[in-house]
Amino acid sequence: MSPARDLSRLEPMDVAGRIGRLRERLARAASEPAGVPAPGAILVTKLVNIRYLTGFSGSSAMLLVTPASVLLLTDGRYRDQAADELAAAGVEAEIAIARLPGQLARLRQATTRVRALALEEQSVTWAMQARLAEALNAELVPSGSLVEQLRLVKDAGELARIEAACDIADVALAQVKEQLAARPTESELAAELEREMRRRGASGAAFETIVASGPNGALPHARPTHRVIEPGELVVVDFG
Numbered sequence: 677m678s679p680a681r682d683l684s685r686l687e688p689m690d691v692a693g694r695i696g697r698l699r700e701r702l703a704r705a706a707s708e709p710a711g712v713p714a715p716g717a718i719l720v721t722k723l724v725n726i727r728y729l730t731g732f733s734g735s736s737a738m739l740l741v742t743p744a745s746v747l748l749l750t751d752g753r754y755r756d757q758a759a760d761e762l763a764a765a766g767v768e769a770e771i772a773i774a775r776l777p778g779q780l781a782r783l784r785q786a787t788t789r790v791r792a793l794a795l796e797e798q799s800v801t802w803a804m805q806a807r808l809a810e811a812l813n814a815e816l817v818p819s820g821s822l823v824e825q826l827r828l829v830k831d832a833g834e835l836a837r838i839e840a841a842c843d844i845a846d847v848a849l850a851q852v853k854e855q856l857a858a859r860p861t862e863s864e865l866a867a868e869l870e871r872e873m874r875r876r877g878a879s880g881a882a883f884e885t886i887v888a889s890g891p892n893g894a895l896p897h898a899r900p901t902h903r904v905i906e907p908g909e910l911v912v913v914d915f916g
Contacts, residue, residue, distance in 0.1 A: 683840060683877045689833030691731050692766035694826060695746055698729065701822050702741070702794070715794035717742040717787060718819050719808075722799040725823040731765030732758055738779065739769075740786055747772060747786050749779040780811040787814045794819035841878070845916055848872040856911070862887040862900035869915055886914035 698718070706714035720726050720739040726748075727733050729741075734754040740747040746769035750758055755773050762769055772782045787793055793814040795805065809816055830838070852869045860868070866887040873881065888898035889905040893912040905911055 686836040686840060687833045689837075690831045691729070694729050695741060695767065697826055698741055698822060699743060701825065703743070705794075705820070705822065713792035713815050713817055715792045715817050715819065716790040716814075718794040718796075718822060719783070720796060720823060721804070722796050722823070725796065725827075728823065728827055730767045730769065731761045733761060734758065738783070740783060742786070742790065745770065745786070747782070749774070749782060751775060776807075780807065783808075784812055787812055790814045792817045794822070796823070841882075841916070844873055844876045844878050848876060849913065849915075856905060857907075859904050859906065861902045861904055862889055862892070863902055865905065865911075865913075866900040866915075869913070873915075882916035886912060888912040 702715060702718055706716065718741050720729065720741065723735065723737065726737050726739045729739060730746075730748060732748060732750070732754075734750055734757060737748060737750040737754070737758075740749070746767070748758060748762065748769050749772045752773055752775075755771075758771050758773075762771070772779065774782065791814060793808075793812065793816055795808070795816050795818065797818040800808075805816065848869055851872050852865065855865065855868060866885040869887070870881050870885055885900065886898055887900045887905075888895060889903060889911045890909045892898045892901065892903060893910055898912065
C-alpha cells in the first residue's frame with residue numbers, strides 16, 4: 677500500500693490577495709453603464725465564494741466587501757473558527773458574531789454610505805432578499821458573476837491542490853478495485869473508496885460517490901445499494 681501524500685508541503689494559496697482583486701472588478705463594474713445603479717459594495721452569500729475569499733469554512737455566513745472594509749457576519753457557533761481561519765489565510769476583516777437580526781442591523785450600519793449593494797442573485801432566496809431590502813437603505817442590484825470570474829483563474833496553490841486531489845482519487849481507486857473479487861455490495865465499495873481517499877489526506881468526497889453495478893449502471897445518477905457486485909459485471913464508478 678503506497679504512503680499517504682504529504683499535503684502540508686503544497687504551495688500556499690493566495691487567499692489574502694483575492695479581496696483586492698474583487699475590489700478591482702467591483703470598481704470596473706461600477707464604471708460600466710448597465711442600466712442599473714453602479715454597486716458601491718458587494719454582499720457575498722454563496723458559502724463557497726466566502727471560503728474562496730477568506731478561508732472561512734463554516735456553514736452560515738455573509739461577507740460584505742466595500743472599497744475600504746471587509747465584514748464577515750456569522751453566528752456564535754463560529755466565533756473562534758472564523759477568527760482562526762481568517763488569521764491563517766492572512767485576511768484582515770472585522771468579524772461580527774450575531775443571529776440574523778443582529779447581522780442585518782450590523783449590515784445596515786456598515787452600508788450607510790452605500791447607494792447600491794450588489795447581491796449574488798443566484799444564491800439569495802426571495803425571502804432573504806426581502807429581508808435585506810427591508811433592513812437596508814441601499815438599493816439591491818445583481819452582482820453577476822464577479823467572484824466566479826476570479827475563481828476561473830487558478831493560482832499555484834490551487835493548481836497544486838487540484839493535482840493532489842487527482843492523485844488521491846487515482847490511487848484510492850487502484851487500492852480499492854482489488855476488493856471487487858470479494859463480491860462487495862455497491863455500498864461497501866463506495867464506503868471503502870471514500871475511506872481510502874480520506875486516509876490519503878482528502879477532507880471528504882467532492883460529491884456523493886456513485887457505484888452502480890449490472891443494470892444499475894444504466895441509471896445516470898445511481899446511488900450505491902446493497903446489491904452484490906457479481907463477477908463479470910460492468911461497474912460504473914463516479915467519484916472525486
